[in-house]
Amino acid sequence: MKLVRLSPVLVCALALVLAACGLVRPAPMNSSGADTFDDDVNAARQLTEAFWKQQFNASGQTYRPISDFVAYSGTSGPSCGGQPSVPNNAFYCPVGHFIAYDRDWMEMLWNDMGDGSVYLIIPHEFGHSVQAQLQSSFQLNVQAELQADCYAGGTLSALVKAGALTVEPGDDDELFANLEAAGDPTDDWLNPSAHGTAAQRQQSFANGVDGGVGAC
Numbered sequence: 001m002k003l004v005r006l007s008p009v010l011v012c013a014l015a016l017v018l019a020a021c022g023l024v025r026p027a028p029m030n031s032s033g034a035d036t037f038d039d040d041v042n043a044a045r046q047l048t049e050a051f052w053k054q055q056f057n058a059s060g061q062t063y064r065p066i067s068d069f070v071a072y073s074g075t076s077g078p079s080c081g082g083q084p085s086v087p088n089n090a091f092y093c094p095v096g097h098f099i100a101y102d103r104d105w106m107e108m109l110w111n112d113m114g115d116g117s118v119y120l121i122i123p124h125e126f127g128h129s130v131q132a133q134l135q136s137s138f139q140l141n142v143q144a145e146l147q148a149d150c151y152a153g154g155t156l157s158a159l160v161k162a163g164a165l166t167v168e169p170g171d172d173d174e175l176f177a178n179l180e181a182a183g184d185p186t187d188d189w190l191n192p193s194a195h196g197t198a199a200q201r202q203q204s205f206a207n208g209v210d211g212g213v214g215a216c
């Protein structure tokens, strides 16, 4: 992913490429080397919030920005409703309406799996903040997780269509590889920590890319 600062370029390739996706493999990082990890993290946050603000406004609602965006290391993260944060994770905390992420872990993903990891994880967590604001209710945790993946896909495709992001070669593979890596090993829908299998997560993400957040 590349942040476009000037002259927006309309690139709608993401939806087309994802629709045809079958191949899952890690792809090299941003070949231009223009974006640093922190640039990508900040861009993902700013763009995702700007997108949701616009979405809420369009439906006559007011988007409530998150109260904090916390980078932590290992076990040093903030607790959420009495639950300590854990290493190698990113999460939305409804009690404090904030997002926190293990910076070391996310930077490792960014290095190993490409910048797509950041543009997937952060919009996914913002998806949970939107669910909280919309007071969405789910019977199973996995449904909330798959909707957050769908929201992430819808957010990214809207940003690409608006020219805020351009898609670089390999980005679609990166995104799908990240979802593959984050998929549950089995189709255990009743597990309270279920996020969905790799295939379910990729399908939900693709639904968001194809149909926008309204299709989620």
Ligand SMILES: [Zn+2]
Residues within 6 Å of the ligand: 124, 125, 128, 145, 148
């Ligand atoms: Zn989640």
